[in-house]
Amino acid sequence: MSRCPKLAVLRWRGEYRRDSYDLVERIAAKTWPHLHSVSFERQEIPKDDLVRIMSSLQRMTCLEADCISVIPSGTMDLLRPHFAILTNLKLEPYAEPSIAQEILSSCPLLESFSFDLVDATAVAKGKPWVCTRLRFLAMHFRFDPLTISEIQPRVFEQIARLYRLGFLWLCYGYKPPPFQTTVDLRLENGLDKLSTLRSLRHIIFRSSIQKMGEREIKWMLKHWTSLENISRECNGVDSVMQDKLVQLLEEHGVKVGL
DSSP states (O other), rough: TTTTTOOOOEEEEEETTTTTTTTHHHHHHSSSOOOOOOEEEEEEEEEHHHHHHHHHOOOEEEEEEEEEEEOOOGHHHHHHGTTTTTOEEEEEEEEEEHHHHHHHTTTTOEEEEEEEEEEEEHHHOOOOOTTTTOEEEEEEEEETTTTHHHHHHHHHHHHHTTOOOOOOEESSSSSTTTTOBOOOGGGGGGGGGGGGOOOOOOEEEEEEBBBBOEEEEEEHHHHHHTEEEEEOSBBBOOOOHHHHHHHHHHHHOOOEEO
């Protein structure tokens, strides 16, 4: 790999081991001066190494990494100079849930974004999202149960700007504490705001307790005409209703249990 000075894209698929291959040292030494895209596929890396990588890239269009520990909040200063050119960003976990709002309202070329935990209030009260090219969005929103009926419709208005979105993952890899709640996909809490997502093919909402009824499923089938897959847990409190919703979805060609 050191013989490729024009290397621009690096995807690390093997096990991450500093003692066997000092990849970070090579990046820090600018062995590949044209490098602008770095992805660690399903690999966790130390936070200090992640910071060194971010510090060394003159141009950063793609950064995808799972960090072993919480990423220092100061690393945002390393991301901001690249906001205008970022296309893919995956950072998990993160120290400040409110940072996601800054990214989504500042990166016009973003096409894929994954973030472990997001402050729903910051999104609802923040600037409009500018990432209208986004096709993949994976976030776990943190709501206050006392204000979700007010805040969630505003969050959905932000998501509604993403008319090219094909994959929406609203809950993953994180179990919220008892005083918090997750997204509620019911019409009474603003589901109708998402009628613009005509390209949506996959929606996942694991790790959440949904209370959908036939109204919600019929609404989805009417407005999300490209829908192919949906999480199974459409109604986690009424097993009879759950079975009915699954049948309704499958009758319309939507696979349940993604």
